Amino acid sequence: MSFYHEVLKDIASGKVPLQFRVKDLSHSPVPGKSGHFKIGDVSYKESTLLTWPANYSIGPNGVQGQQVQQGRTPAFFRLEVGLYTPIEECEAGETVTLFSSVKDVSGYIEEPEAEILSTVQLAPAAETKSRTAPEIIAESIARRPFQVELRKQRCTYPKQPAKGWGARLEAYFWPKLENNWAHNQSSLQAMYQQAEAIETELRERRQLNPMRLSRLFDDVCAWGGVRRPSVEDDALATQAEGALAAIDQGEVPEQGLAINSAWTKLYAMLRPGHCVIFDSRVATALIAALDPYIEQLKDQKDFVKNYKGLGTVQQGRGGTRPRAFSDTWTNGYQKWDAQLAANHLCCEIRDYLNIHHERSDFAKPDGTPWTLREVEAVLFMDGY
Known part of the structure; x- marks a missing residue:
């Protein structure tokens, strides 16, 4: 061996x-x-x-x-x-x-x-040349034991390295060590219910309810620990309507529609099966797994077509961030191209895990299919 x-x-x-x-x-x-x-x-x-x-x-x-x-x-x-x-x-x-x-x-x-x-x-x-980006990331996360040094808490976490996607999900916490994935599920479900009510009203009235959307944005930012952008309720609804319409049609939202660490969380709640929270930690996890193979990936037509906009989000600090990567990656902060590429990539990772669900290092503890939010949670921890 x-x-x-x-x-x-x-x-x-x-x-x-x-x-x-x-x-x-x-x-x-x-x-x-x-x-x-x-x-x-x-x-x-x-x-x-x-x-x-x-x-x-x-x-x-x-x-x-x-x-x-x-x-x-x-x-x-x-x-x-x-x-x-x-x-x-x-x-x-x-x-x-x-x-x-x-x-x-x-x-x-x-x-x-x-x-x-x-x-x-x-x-x-x-x-490795024939391996796709989703496969590289899925395999990398599955096989690398996860353990980090938490500076604020002054401890190694978890005590025993977590190996495999399921164990890594169980090692998730936010924002405190005692707030594990199960704990966060209740907060997420409450926001999903708000988002569903907003979507129902949108289908019936063909417009978003500014006050409902504003309350959801408040809750999303509070949960995510980010500052809520200063935007009036009506302007918020206009921005969200434009961005969601483009996302639903597979298009890049027009210039002027904001995307950052706050907006990405809002769209993730409104489109939970299609939009990933693309912040510095998730971006770091994705880029770190792909960076060693970037020269091989650049020769793949599928990678160039679907993920050419993927970039770094180096604004985040803490843990191992910011990390040094090759010069290939552009700045993905506040870029819709990067957000959409991350959406596509993380959905592909989710699907890859579910297709190969029989593997123990891909399986969830409860045996249910992976959701985009759960894939995102594992990446969030990996990008610490």
Whole structure:
């Protein structure tokens, strides 16, 4: 079993943090074998610890480890110099023989040795070329254990890394640790009921009720922890009518119709099966999963057609945000192209999970189909 899979074992058991440095891997020296450390169930030389993560990593702005440059599948994403996190679980594939004479992209160079250190199984790099954006994200979330350091609470959460979509949904909280997904469901249902009443009145009267819509906007912003835009009730109704009409017809809303971290939440309540809350955390999760594969994705006609507007939302702060990504991504903040691309992408992720519902790492705890709001909740946590 590969070095990568042994690292995943230690992450799952809590011995190694999800975002780790090389020093975190040297937690268990092997008795009687100087310079050897146990990772998972296998003993490795210190030189392997120093070089393997770097050589099989992809970093911001297209930085690649030596083995990745030679066509091997990346196993880790380099968040910054010397800081790594798993990209996704590597599948069995070609056999790769590792030597210690490899260059670390963070600047460390290990002196050449004649001894073969280990043999690991990695997927051929070409295997990822045919994978779609929704598939890459769904698989990445399923296979990467989720655990973060919460600065305000001064704790690691969850205590044991959550692995799989279902476990990640159970690890959701907002805004406080005790407010889990089940707790938030009651708030969401109340807003959905308001939205349904507004939609019913729209169908009957062919216009939105400004006062009802304003109350919903107040509640949405309060729940989401964002400032409500200063807009009069009538202007709010006019904006929402124009945006919803365009969304329903698959068109880009006309210039002048606002979209930001507040408006995206309103439209998500009014179109719960079609509109995702595209804020900095959701954007970060989507881009982080796709960024290592962007050169391959740019060759896919479907990606260019459906997701070319997808961009970063770097205005958010906290946790691991803002993160450094390659220069490919444009600024998606307050851009309808980015919102619509995210809508399409997250709906595709939801559908992919439901099509493959028999997989345990895709299944929800209660066995019901995934909703767009639940997919969004998992992405929201991943983008912390």
